Amino acid sequence: MDLRFSAEELDFAEEVRTWVKANLAPATRDKVLNAKRLGKQDYSTWHASLNDKGWAVPAWPVEHGGTGWTAVQRHLFDEVLAEEGAPELPAFSVKMIGPVLIAFASDEQKSHYLPRIRSGEDWWCQGFSEPGSGSDLASLRTKAVLDGDHWVVNGQKTWTTLAQYADMIFCLCRTDPTAKKQMGISMLLIDMKSPGITVRPIITIDGAHEVNEVFFDDVRVPAANLVGEVNKGWDYAKFLLSHERTGIARVGRSKRALLRLKAMAEQELADGVPLAQVPAFRDKIANVEIDLMALEISGMRLLAAAESGHAPGAEANMLKIKGSEIQQRLTELMMEAVGPYALPFNPDARDLAWNGEPIGPDYAAPLAPDYFNFRKTTIYGGSNEIQRNILAKSKLGL
Amino acid sequence: MNFDLTDTQRMLQDTASRLIRERYSFEERSRIVASPDGFSREIWAMFAELGLLGVELPEEYGGIGGDFQDLAIVLDAFGHGLVVEPFLPTVILGAGLVNAAGTPEQKDKILPEVVEGKLFLALAHGEPKSRYNLAHVETKAARSDDGYILTGAKSVVLGGDCADLFIVSARTAGAVTDEHGISLFLVERGSPGLEIRGYPNVDGTRAAEVTLEGVHVRAALLLGEEGAAHPLIVHAVDRGIAAVCAEAIGVMAALNDLTLDYLKTRTQFGVPIGSFQVLQHRMVDLVVAQEHAASLAILAADRANSADAKDRARAVSAAKVMIGRSGRLVGQDSVQMHGGIGITKEYAGGHYFKRLTVIDRSFGDADFHLARFATL
Numbered sequence: 005m006d007l008r009f010s011a012e013e014l015d016f017a018e019e020v021r022t023w024v025k026a027n028l029a030p031a032t033r034d035k036v037l038n039a040k041r042l043g044k045q046d047y048s049t050w051h052a053s054l055n056d057k058g059w060a061v062p063a064w065p066v067e068h069g070g071t072g073w074t075a076v077q078r079h080l081f082d083e084v085l086a087e088e089g090a091p092e093l094p095a096f097s098v099k100m101i102g103p104v105l106i107a108f109a110s111d112e113q114k115s116h117y118l119p120r121i122r123s124g125e126d127w128w129c130q131g132f133s134e135p136g137s138g139s140d141l142a143s144l145r146t147k148a149v150l151d152g153d154h155w156v157v158n159g160q161k162t163w164t165t166l167a168q169y170a171d172m173i174f175c176l177c178r179t180d181p182t183a184k185k186q187m188g189i190s191m192l193l194i195d196m197k198s199p200g201i202t203v204r205p206i207i208t209i210d211g212a213h214e215v216n217e218v219f220f221d222d223v224r225v226p227a228a229n230l231v232g233e234v235n236k237g238w239d240y241a242k243f244l245l246s247h248e249r250t251g252i253a254r255v256g257r258s259k260r261a262l263l264r265l266k267a268m269a270e271q272e273l274a275d276g277v278p279l280a281q282v283p284a285f286r287d288k289i290a291n292v293e294i295d296l297m298a299l300e301i302s303g304m305r306l307l308a309a310a311e312s313g314h315a316p317g318a319e320a321n322m323l324k325i326k327g328s329e330i331q332q333r334l335t336e337l338m339m340e341a342v343g344p345y346a347l348p349f350n351p352d353a354r355d356l357a358w359n360g361e362p363i364g365p366d367y368a369a370p371l372a373p374d375y376f377n378f379r380k381t382t383i384y385g386g387s388n389e390i391q392r393n394i395l396a397k398s399k400l401g402l
Numbered sequence: 403m404n405f406d407l408t409d410t411q412r413m414l415q416d417t418a419s420r421l422i423r424e425r426y427s428f429e430e431r432s433r434i435v436a437s438p439d440g441f442s443r444e445i446w447a448m449f450a451e452l453g454l455l456g457v458e459l460p461e462e463y464g465g466i467g468g469d470f471q472d473l474a475i476v477l478d479a480f481g482h483g484l485v486v487e488p489f490l491p492t493v494i495l496g497a498g499l500v501n502a503a504g505t506p507e508q509k510d511k512i513l514p515e516v517v518e519g520k521l522f523l524a525l526a527h528g529e530p531k532s533r534y535n536l537a538h539v540e541t542k543a544a545r546s547d548d549g550y551i552l553t554g555a556k557s558v559v560l561g562g563d564c565a566d567l568f569i570v571s572a573r574t575a576g577a578v579t580d581e582h583g584i585s586l587f588l589v590e591r592g593s594p595g596l597e598i599r600g601y602p603n604v605d606g607t608r609a610a611e612v613t614l615e616g617v618h619v620r621a622a623l624l625l626g627e628e629g630a631a632h633p634l635i636v637h638a639v640d641r642g643i644a645a646v647c648a649e650a651i652g653v654m655a656a657l658n659d660l661t662l663d664y665l666k667t668r669t670q671f672g673v674p675i676g677s678f679q680v681l682q683h684r685m686v687d688l689v690v691a692q693e694h695a696a697s698l699a700i701l702a703a704d705r706a707n708s709a710d711a712k713d714r715a716r717a718v719s720a721a722k723v724m725i726g727r728s729g730r731l732v733g734q735d736s737v738q739m740h741g742g743i744g745i746t747k748e749y750a751g752g753h754y755f756k757r758l759t760v761i762d763r764s765f766g767d768a769d770f771h772l773a774r775f776a777t778l
Contacts, residue, residue, distance in 0.1 A: 006704075076403055290773075307403075395690075
C-alpha cells in the first residue's frame with residue numbers, strides 16, 4: 005500500500021502542467037479561475053489545442069486516438085487541467101457518446117463520428133430527460149416511428165445542457181410502445197439542424213442559460229443513425245451512464261474552489277479579523293477540506309481498483325453523492341464569505357470583458373448565482389436519491 | 403500509488419481475522435470483559451505467538467520490522483472483534499515510544515519482553531486538568547542525587563490497571579502549558595509512592611488514575627532527552643490516533659454488517675424493514691460514511707510515522723475528525739434502526755456503538771481535531 009504517486013507519475017503531471025501553461029489561452033484561464041462566463045469559443049479552442057497535442061480523448065482505445073495512459077495518469081491529467089484553470093469540456097461527446105459508439109456503433113458510424121468528436125468539430129448534447137421522465141427515465145415518451153429509410157421523431161426533451169451550441173443530439177426514443185418500458189427504447193443520433201427541431205432556453209434562478217427544452221416535430225432521421233440494435237437503447241444508456249464514472253467526484257474542480265474560498269476568507273474581515281481566523285467560519289472551511297481529502301483518496305481507491313481490472317461499481321455512486329455535496333458546500337461557503345455583498349445581482353460582471361465598477365469585492369458577483377446554480381449537482385446525472393436507491397439495491401442487496 | 407495489500411499484510415489479515423473469528427466471538431468477549439482482569443492473558447499469549455505484538459518492531463528485538471500500514475491491518479481486525487486487550491497502550495503507545503526514544507539498553511530490556519507478551523506498558527500523560535492539550539503537564543520531576551522525584555496525578559491512563567511499566571510525563575522545567583520542559587520517565591509498578599486505581603471504561607477497555615507521591619526514579623530511567631519530550635508525546639499520540647482510526651473502520655464495518663443483516667431479517671407490517679426506502683437510504687449513508695472514513699484512516703496510517711510533523715498532524719487530525727463524525731452517525735443510526743434491541747447488553751450492536759463513542763473521546767475529539775487541523 006502506497007498513497008504517494010511514483011516519480012514517473014509526478015513527472016507526467018509536470019509535463020501536462022507545463023504544456024497546459026503554454027497552450028491554454030490566458031483569457032480562458034482567467035474566466036475559469038475567476039468564475040467568469042465561458043463562451044462556446046473558449047471550449048472549442050481548448051478542445052482543438054488538446055486534439056493537436058493528441059490529448060482530446062485520453063480514455064478511448066488507442067486505435068481511436070486514445071493515449072493509452074493508465075487510470076492514474078488520466079486522473080492526474082484531469083487534476084492538473086482543473087488546477088490550471090482549463091475549461092471542463094462538457095462530457096457529452098468525448099466521455100458519453102464516444103464510448104457508446106466505440107462499443108456499439110457500426111463501422112460507418114464510427115469512422116464518421118469518432119474523428120469529429122475527437123477534433124471537437126461536432127458539439128453533442130444529450131437527449132434523455134423529458135418533462136414527465138426525470139428519475140423515472142425509462143418512462144420516456146418521445147417516439148420514433150420508422151417510415152421507409154427514416155425514423156420520424158416526435159416529442160420533447162428537457163434540461164438539455166448547452167443544446168444551443170450543439171450540432172448533434174443523442175436521443176432516447178420510444179420505438180416499441182407495446183413493450184415493457186425499458187425494452188422499447190432506441191438510441192438515435194440526430195442532427196440538430198434537422199427541420200422540426202426547436203430549442204427553447206430555460207433560464208435558471210442564477211440568470212444563466214445553460215439548459216434548454218428541445219422539441220421534435222416530425223423530425224426525419226436517417227435509419228442509418230440508429231445506434232446498435234433497435235429497442236436496445238436502454239442498455240446503451242446504462243453503459244453511457246456507468247462509463248467514465250471516476251471523474252464524477254470533481255475533485256480537481258473542488259480543490260480549485262477550496263483555494264478560492266480560502267483566499268476570500270483571508271480578504272474578508274469580520275470585526276477587523278480575517279474570516280479565515282474566525283473559529284466558526286474557519287471550522288466550516290476545515291470540515292469541507294477534510295471531506296474533500298477523503299473524497300480524493302476514495303477516488304484514488306476507485307482508480308486503483310479500475311487499474312487492476314475491476315469495473316467501477318457502487319463506489320462511483322458514492323463518489324457522486326459526496327462529490328456533489330462538497331461542490332455545493334463550497335459554493336455556499338463562498339457566498340457566505342462575502343457577507344452582504346452576496347446580495348447585489350450583477351450578471352454583467354461575469355463577462356471578462358466587462359470593465360464597469362464592481363459592486364463590492366471583484367470576486368463577489370458570481371458567488372450567489374453559483375450557489376443557486378450548483379443545486380443542480382445533486383439533481384443531475386441521477387439524483388442523489390437515485391444514487392442511494394442504486395446503492396441500496398446493488399451494493400447492499402436491499 | 404497502490405492500494406494492494408502486500409504479502410505480509412495479507413498474512414497478517416488472515417492471521418488476525420482467523421483469531422478473532424475462532425477465539426473472539428461476542429460471547430467469548432463478554433466473558434473476558436467480565437473477568438477480574440477485564441482482558442484475557444491467554445489471548446494475549448496468542449497475539450505474542452502469532453507475532454502480532456511485534457509487527458512494527460525491528461527484528462533484533464524479535465519483531466517483524468513492518469510498518470504502520472501493517473499494524474493498521476491488525477487493528478482493523480481487532481475492531482471487528484472489539485478486542486479489549488491492551489494492545490493500544492502496550493504496543494502502539496508504549497513500545498512505539500521506547501523504540502523511538504529509548505537508549506539501546508532500554509530497548510534491549512523492554513522491547514523483547516513486549517514482543518513475547520510478558521510486559522504491559524502504559525503511557526501516563528493526561529492529567530485531570532489537561533483535557534486534550536498535550537503540553538499541559540503539572541506533574542513535577544525534581545532532581546535528586548541519582549535521579550528524579552516525581553509528584554503529580556495522571557488521569558484516564560489507558561491500560562494503566564495492568565501495566566507493569568509506566569511511561570510517565572513530568573515537568574523538569576517550564577510553566578504548566580509550555581511545550582519545552584517536559585520529560586518522560588519509566589516507572590515500574592510497585593515503585594514506592596506510585597498509586598494505581600484501575601477501572602473499566604464504558605466500552606469494556608480498562609484504564610487507571612495514577613498518583614505519584616514522591617516517586618523516586620533513577621536517572622537511567624529517563625526516556626529520551628530531558629525537557630524535550632513534547633514532540634515525542636505528540637508523535638506517540640498521533641500514532642495512537644492513526645491506530646484507533648484503523649480500528650474504528652473495522653468497528654464500523656462490523657456494525658454496518660449487523661445493521662444491514664437486521665434490516666433484511668427483521669419483519670414488521672409483514673415485510674422486512676429493509677424494504678422501506680427511508681431505512682435503505684439511511685443504511686446507504688452509513689456505508690458511504692464508513693468508506694470515506696476508511697480513506698482517511700488509510701491516509702493517517704500512511705503518515706503515522708512521517709518525520710514531517712505537520713504533514714502527519716494534518717493527516718491524523720483530518721482522519722480523527724472524520725472518524726468522530728462517521729462513528730457517531732454509524733453508532734447512533736445503527737441503534738435507531740435496530741430499535742430497542744440496539745441498546746441491550748446481550749446484543750453486540752450496542753457494544754460497537756460504545757467503542758465508537760469512546761474512540762471519539764480518545765486523544766482529542768472531533769471538535770478538538772477540527773481546530774487543530776484548521777490552525778496547522
